[in-house]
Amino acid sequence: MIQTCVLHRVSLPLKLPMHTAHGHVREKQAILVQLIDADGIEGWAECVALAEPTYTEECTDTAWVVLTRHLIPRFARWLRQAPQPIHPSRAGEAFDDVRGHLMSRAAVEMAVWDWYAARTGQPLVDLLGGGRDRVEVGATLGMSDSLDLLAEAADAMVEQGFRRVKLKIAPGRDHAPIQAIRTRHPHLAMAADANGSYRPEDLRGLRELDGYNLQFIEQPLPEDDWFDLAELQADLQTPICLDESIRSERELRLAARLGAARVLNVKPGRLGGFGPVLRALRAAEQAGMAAWVGGMYETGIGRVHGLITAALPQMRYATDLGPSHRYFEQDLLKEPIGFAEPGMIEVPRCAGLAERVDRAAVHRFTTATWRADLTSF
Numbered sequence: 001m002i003q004t005c006v007l008h009r010v011s012l013p014l015k016l017p018m019h020t021a022h023g024h025v026r027e028k029q030a031i032l033v034q035l036i037d038a039d040g041i042e043g044w045a046e047c048v049a050l051a052e053p054t055y056t057e058e059c060t061d062t063a064w065v066v067l068t069r070h071l072i073p074r075f076a077r078w079l080r081q082a083p084q085p086i087h088p089s090r091a092g093e094a095f096d097d098v099r100g101h102l103m104s105r106a107a108v109e110m111a112v113w114d115w116y117a118a119r120t121g122q123p124l125v126d127l128l129g130g131g132r133d134r135v136e137v138g139a140t141l142g143m144s145d146s147l148d149l150l151a152e153a154a155d156a157m158v159e160q161g162f163r164r165v166k167l168k169i170a171p172g173r174d175h176a177p178i179q180a181i182r183t184r185h186p187h188l189a190m191a192a193d194a195n196g197s198y199r200p201e202d203l204r205g206l207r208e209l210d211g212y213n214l215q216f217i218e219q220p221l222p223e224d225d226w227f228d229l230a231e232l233q234a235d236l237q238t239p240i241c242l243d244e245s246i247r248s249e250r251e252l253r254l255a256a257r258l259g260a261a262r263v264l265n266v267k268p269g270r271l272g273g274f275g276p277v278l279r280a281l282r283a284a285e286q287a288g289m290a291a292w293v294g295g296m297y298e299t300g301i302g303r304v305h306g307l308i309t310a311a312l313p314q315m316r317y318a319t320d321l322g323p324s325h326r327y328f329e330q331d332l333l334k335e336p337i338g339f340a341e342p343g344m345i346e347v348p349r350c351a352g353l354a355e356r357v358d359r360a361a362v363h364r365f366t367t368a369t370w371r372a373d374l375t376s377f
């Protein structure tokens, strides 16, 4: 029986600040969920909400409040009456009456999966449906004021072996940067991510991207602008990929029915955990939508879970989840994530993360800790 929950709020400096349509990200804040059962077996997961509520409404501060006051108490009560032995596919039921807060909910749900893998001695990747041994990795480049610097950054990524370059774009900062890279790399797999920054009246530059053979254009319009997304997709050859728009299997089916997208960016945090990911992937397959795994500048803990998701057989494109050294001087894993060969990462086959977590590093970057005896709720 899971008895204890510890939350570690951590803050890790990013090696390179990332400039996106949402602003600058200079450090990775995260909340780590650690579950411990009566035998000392642990489950770990990361709440990937950003420090500012610019990706969805959630941010680290709200996640902390929601986890400590609302989710963990519900989870503790659910644990007491859940059918034994507990199976992680049901853990999300603990939050059935909660609206939103999907990244916070996901962190608990995924920690239960992680614990279950350790408890049963099975690699988490096998529990979820397995797939490939290695995954292809792409690099995301933030916006830059200098096209030369941007093109050089893309050159460096290609040199290091990254299998795709995805560029952050915004109105007025789209056509020229994409052209600058495409001219130098005619055959490179490329994509663009607008983070919802366009409005229906300023799509001219975006439409010009149609000639650059991009894998997809990600989240061109705001997350709830369904009709304009559908109109835009009807006009574009390039597939639209949705990220912020899709938080549930229902929204995925809405997107497919409207013709608002052809590609799904899968993030276990945004969807509410591994169980919802598996349901969304089934729906995407039925709708003929391609899928791949995006990133949230995760620490190694969230990164391992993302890479395991990227190993699932339904994934068509390279993941954004790169090696640790691209983001952090010091990650939270005993062995940081690295390339097995240029552009490819070996899928972690650990039975839970506990064996891989570098406790001293977690301690070093912790800014707050919260511990709860789950039998006391």
Ligand SMILES: [Mg+2]
Pocket: 193, 195, 218, 219, 243, 244, 265, 294
């Ligand atoms: Mg995105």
